[in-house]
Amino acid sequence: MSEQNAPGSAMALPPGPIPTTPVPFESSLALGLLTDMLRIRRLEEKSAELYGAGKIRGFLHLYIGEEAVAAGVMRALKPEDAVVATYREHGHALLRGVTMRSIMAEMFGKQEGCSRGRGGSMHLFDAKTRFFGGNAIVAGGLPLSVGLALADRLQGIRRVTACFFGEGAVAEGAFHESMNLAALWQLPVLFCCENNLYAMGTALRCSESQTDLRAKAAGYCVPAQAVDGMDVVAVHQATLAAVEVVRTGQQPYFLEFQTYRFRAHSMFDPELYRDKAEVDRWKEHGPIHTYTARLKAQGMLTEEQFQALDAQIGDEVDKAVEYAENGSWEPVANLLRDVHTPAGGSTA
Amino acid sequence: MSRTSYREALREALREALQRDPHVFLMGEDVGKYGGTYAVSKGLLEEFGPERIRDTPLSELAFVGVGIGAALGGMRPIIEVMTVNFSLLALDQIVNTAAALRHMSGGQFSVPLVIRMTTGAGRQLAAQHSHSLEGWYAHIPGIKVLAPATLEDARGMLWPALLDPDPVILFEHGQLYNQEGELANDMVVDIHSARVRREGHDVSLIAYGGLLGKTLEAAERLTADGIDAEVIDLRVLRPLDDATLVASVGKTHRVVIVDEGWTSGSLAAEVMARLVEQAFYELDAPPARVCCAEVPIPYAKHLEDAALPQVTTIVAAARAVCGK
Ligand SMILES: Cc1ncc(C[n+]2csc(CCOP(=O)(O)OP(=O)(O)O)c2C)c(N)n1
Ligand SMILES: [Mg+2]
Numbered sequence: 001m002s003e004q005n006a007p008g009s010a011m012a013l014p015p016g017p018i019p020t021t022p023v024p025f026e027s028s029l030a031l032g033l034l035t036d037m038l039r040i041r042r043l044e045e046k047s048a049e050l051y052g053a054g055k056i057r058g059f060l061h062l063y064i065g066e067e068a069v070a071a072g073v074m075r076a077l078k079p080e081d082a083v084v085a086t087y088r089e090h091g092h093a094l095l096r097g098v099t100m101r102s103i104m105a106e107m108f109g110k111q112e113g114c115s116r117g118r119g120g121s122m123h124l125f126d127a128k129t130r131f132f133g134g135n136a137i138v139a140g141g142l143p144l145s146v147g148l149a150l151a152d153r154l155q156g157i158r159r160v161t162a163c164f165f166g167e168g169a170v171a172e173g174a175f176h177e178s179m180n181l182a183a184l185w186q187l188p189v190l191f192c193c194e195n196n197l198y199a200m201g202t203a204l205r206c207s208e209s210q211t212d213l214r215a216k217a218a219g220y221c222v223p224a225q226a227v228d229g230m231d232v233v234a235v236h237q238a239t240l241a242a243v244e245v246v247r248t249g250q251q252p253y254f255l256e257f258q259t260y261r262f263r264a265h266s267m268f269d270p271e272l273y274r275d276k277a278e279v280d281r282w283k284e285h286g287p288i289h290t291y292t293a294r295l296k297a298q299g300m301l302t303e304e305q306f307q308a309l310d311a312q313i314g315d316e317v318d319k320a321v322e323y324a325e326n327g328s329w330e331p332v333a334n335l336l337r338d339v340h341t342p343a344g345g346s347t348a
Numbered sequence: 349m350s351r352t353s354y355r356e357a358l359r360e361a362l363r364e365a366l367q368r369d370p371h372v373f374l375m376g377e378d379v380g381k382y383g384g385t386y387a388v389s390k391g392l393l394e395e396f397g398p399e400r401i402r403d404t405p406l407s408e409l410a411f412v413g414v415g416i417g418a419a420l421g422g423m424r425p426i427i428e429v430m431t432v433n434f435s436l437l438a439l440d441q442i443v444n445t446a447a448a449l450r451h452m453s454g455g456q457f458s459v460p461l462v463i464r465m466t467t468g469a470g471r472q473l474a475a476q477h478s479h480s481l482e483g484w485y486a487h488i489p490g491i492k493v494l495a496p497a498t499l500e501d502a503r504g505m506l507w508p509a510l511l512d513p514d515p516v517i518l519f520e521h522g523q524l525y526n527q528e529g530e531l532a533n534d535m536v537v538d539i540h541s542a543r544v545r546r547e548g549h550d551v552s553l554i555a556y557g558g559l560l561g562k563t564l565e566a567a568e569r570l571t572a573d574g575i576d577a578e579v580i581d582l583r584v585l586r587p588l589d590d591a592t593l594v595a596s597v598g599k600t601h602r603v604v605i606v607d608e609g610w611t612s613g614s615l616a617a618e619v620m621a622r623l624v625e626q627a628f629y630e631l632d633a634p635p636a637r638v639c640c641a642e643v644p645i646p647y648a649k650h651l652e653d654a655a656l657p658q659v660t661t662i663v664a665a666a667r668a669v670c671g672k
Contacts, residue, residue: 058472058647109472109648120474120647136476137434138406171405172437199406201382207405273381332654339643 018290019231022298029075030300033232035309036071037288040064040091042313043100046321047090047107047121051267055324056107058120059136061088065262068287069194070095072235073162076243080130082161084145087122087136088194088261092164097129100316101323110327117330118338138199139172141165142191146178149187153250160246162190167256168199170216171207179220182252190239190246191217191254194229196261201273217254229257230285233294260285349532355525357503358388358464362426365510366396369424372510375402375411376428385430386466386525412438412463416446416515419461424510429465432519433479446515447490458513462506468521468558468608469656475644478652480608482519482557483615486586492516493585494539497560499529501583504537512539519585521558521608542589544596548578551666552596554619555606556582559657563606566662575670585615593619594627601632602669606657611639633669638662 023030044064050056063070066088074095077083085092093103098114106113107121115125115134123134132148135141145163152159169175170193182189193213197204204211217224223245227238235257242253260282264271295301352360365372378385380393380403393401404411408429415427429435435442446459469478486493494509494516496502502520509516516539545560546567555563560581567577578596582588597603603623607616616637623635641655 057649058474059477106647109651115647117648117651118474118644118646120472122476123474123647136474137437140476168406171407173407173409174437200378200385202378202403202405203381206381206403270383272383329650330648332650335641335646335651335654336643 016228018285019228019233020294020297023233023291023294023300025233027300030295033071033075033236034288034291034295034301035313036074036095037067037232037291038310038313039100039316040067040070040094041288042310042317043094043103043320044090046317048263048267050107050321056121057109058122059087059266060107060121061266062261062263063088063091065282065286066194066196066229066259067091068232068235068291069192069229069257069259072232073192073239075236076239077160077162080159082130082132082145082148082159084132084141084148084161084163085134086138086141086165087134088166089124089134089164090121093124093126093131093134096126096131098124098126098131101320104320104324105327108324108327109329110324111330112323112327139165139169139174142169142174142178145189146182146187149182149189150185153185153187158188158247158250160188160190160243162192164192164194166199167193167195167197167204167213168202168207169193170213176220179217179222179252179254183220183222186251188246188250189252190242191222191252193254193256194259195256196259198261198265198274200265200269203273213256214254222252222254224254224256226256226258229259230287230290232287232291262286349530351528352499352531353525354499354502354527355386355388357499357531358506358520359390359392361503361506362389362392363395365426365506366392366400368507369510371422371424372426373400373402373423374426374428375404375415377404377406377430379403379428386522388525389428408434408437409441413441413445415461415463416441416449416459419459420457425461426506426510427461427463429463431477431522432465432467432481433477435463435465435481442485442491442515443488447488450514451490459515460510460513461515462509462518463515464518464520466522467519468523469640469645469652470523470558472647472649472652473645474647478645480640482585483607483609483613483618485517486615486618488586490514491586492539493519495519495521495557495583495585497521497524497557497581497583499527499531500535500537503531504535505539508537508539519557523558527561540584540587540589542583542592543581544578544592545581546577546579548576548600550576550600551602551604551670552578552580552593552600553604553606553662553666554580554582554593556585557608559606559608562657562659563662566659566666569659569663570666573667573672575666575672577666582619588619588622590622590626593623597623597627598630601630603631603635604662604665604669605635605637606662607637607639608657609640610642611637612642614639633671636665636669638665
């Protein structure tokens with residue numbers, strides 16, 4: 001059972017010391033977490049490039065800098081659990097098991113994409129992995145996750161729904177109403193708040209009277225804990241413990257991951273609201289290089305192994321791009337498809 | 349005359365309003381430090397300070413409701429809702445309070461509130477960021493709905509909207525912000541009439557907002573078919589200026605209505621109904637409309653293009669009503 005942080009023991013923002021302690025996981029998990037983070041990073045670096053080239057359009061929100069959160073959480077979930085995410089969800093979809101190539105094809109708008117080209121970057125969906133999107137309305141996914149958990153409860157199925165959202169969402173009524181219902185009905189929802197300190201250009205301190213987000217959960221009697229979201233070890237450990245509470249106790253839990261996005265909010269953001277020194281300070285906590293350094297220090301990883309892993313991921317990215325390039329455009333004759341479910345059920 | 353853009357014209361209108369009336373303030377998400385989501389309010393924070401260029405949390409219901417309260421309390425708030433899509437979170441305050449308050453208080457309380465929001469599709473933003481719900485808002489008694497489609501209206505509509513004692517919603521189409529042109533320095537516009545943007549005799553093309561440009565282009569193309577089209581810009585979506593529409597149809601006897609909203613229950617449907625009611629015997633052909641296909645807006649460009657009214661589909665509809 002995981003301990004809540006005591007009030008007042010808030011992790012100071014910006015985060016505490018860069019973690020250097022040995023990674024307490026066996027090799028396959030330890031290297032798996034690295035692989036996970038690196039796959040997100042390389043996928044998104046390529047996506048940014050392809051946006052510049054006009055292959056990807058619309059809004060593109062990168063997760064670069066925040067990879068430890070998705071990596072640490074996803075490995076604490078089971079295949080039967082459900083995941084609800086936001087428009088900044090490439091990493092969540094990927095680590096949930098949506099293939100890189102179907103994500104890339106989706107961003108190209110091709111019918112081989114995971115949402116058949118209808119959704120784009122902000123609306124990745126995948127029924128097979130119980131990945132319920134890709135919601136671009138801030139806080140829009142929270143009630144949905146409570147409903148998924150309610151459905152499980154009503155059908156006597158014991159599994160967990162993990163709901164990701166940014167700290168900006170806590171200002172919305174939907175957040176408060178969802179927390180209350182989840183607690184009132186004791187539903188198994190893991191609320192994963194990705195606190196990257198900004199909602200577009202609005203800093204947390206400029207938008208919340210109470211910046212300790214755990215206090216909000218506590219207001220609804222939902223246990224809450226703050227976690228260094230730049231440290232994949234801390235994320236994974238905290239999530240394992242929280243998921244255990246949610247699964248066995250069949251109750252909600254709130255995790256606040258303190259993290260930072262290294263890139264602009266979207267591809268249109270001139271970043272007038274923060275200075276470069278702040279970004280650089282957070283980059284020192286970069287989840288991939290700090291973790292890699294720890295693995296190397298304890299002899300779990302050599303530079304050659306890292307290079308080989310990176311090359312292998314680079315290859316996966318290249319293949320995904322090739323797949324997307326070779327994909328096809330859905331015929332315009334299909335325009336009105338899937339507005340309603342056809343007789344006989346789903347077309348998915 | 350001076351060269352400007354739709355975005356700059358909106359900004360100038362805001363600046364003028366803030367300078368003219370100390371009761372005016374701008375409030376919304378990322379209007380200040382971020383510089384405005386579409387850069388409309390860029391620089392205003394530095395000029396007018398954080399009290400009057402007020403950043404809000406992600407709380408659409410609350411800050412629109414607070415705007416209503418501030419208006420009741422004697423201020424002249426301009427509320428920016430980032431896009432019409434997010435205005436749905438504030439719909440309750442707009443419809444159940446702002447629009448109804450004057451009436452349900454027996455005429456005691458007016459709500460002099462201006463709400464600005466971006467609307468429309470065309471930028472591959474997919475189903476949750478591409479709505480055109482102007483027609484929905486135009487359904488509601490108690491509010492005025494404006495759709496500036498030109499630089500003059502972008503520059504000129506805000507001040508009369510602020511002078512209006514009741515709630516006014518201004519829809520800025522996302523495709524218009526970069527539109528550039530010449531603007532007279534001392535222009536004044538009204539917020540009650542539709543405008544003939546191009547005179548013609550063979551068919552009336554009625555449009556508004558983001559589709560005015562495509563409709564004017566369609567009118568030019570129609571000359572090749574020997575069709576002389578008149579183009580009307582609705583400008584004011586509620587209350588509609590029936591007289592201008594009826595006069596045009598009385599001249600051309602044929603009409604095509606162009607609307608980015610979905611066909612069913614659209615503003616185009618309302619315009620068509622009025623013309624049938626008021627100008628039925630003037631019509632030489634059934635009225636036609638070009639609207640958005642009845643599908644949430646798809647991400648893929650070719651599908652989004654196919655869903656939206658285009659110059660070619662407007663031309664085709666105009667030809668058909670003209671029997672060509
Ligand atoms: C209801 C609603 N209002 C406004 C927006 C526009 N918007 C998109 S992302 C965003 C910032 C959200 O910040 P946060 O929740 O912290 O998530 P982050 O982008 O930092 O991951 C805003 C204001 C939106 N998508 N939905
Ligand atoms: Mg954030």
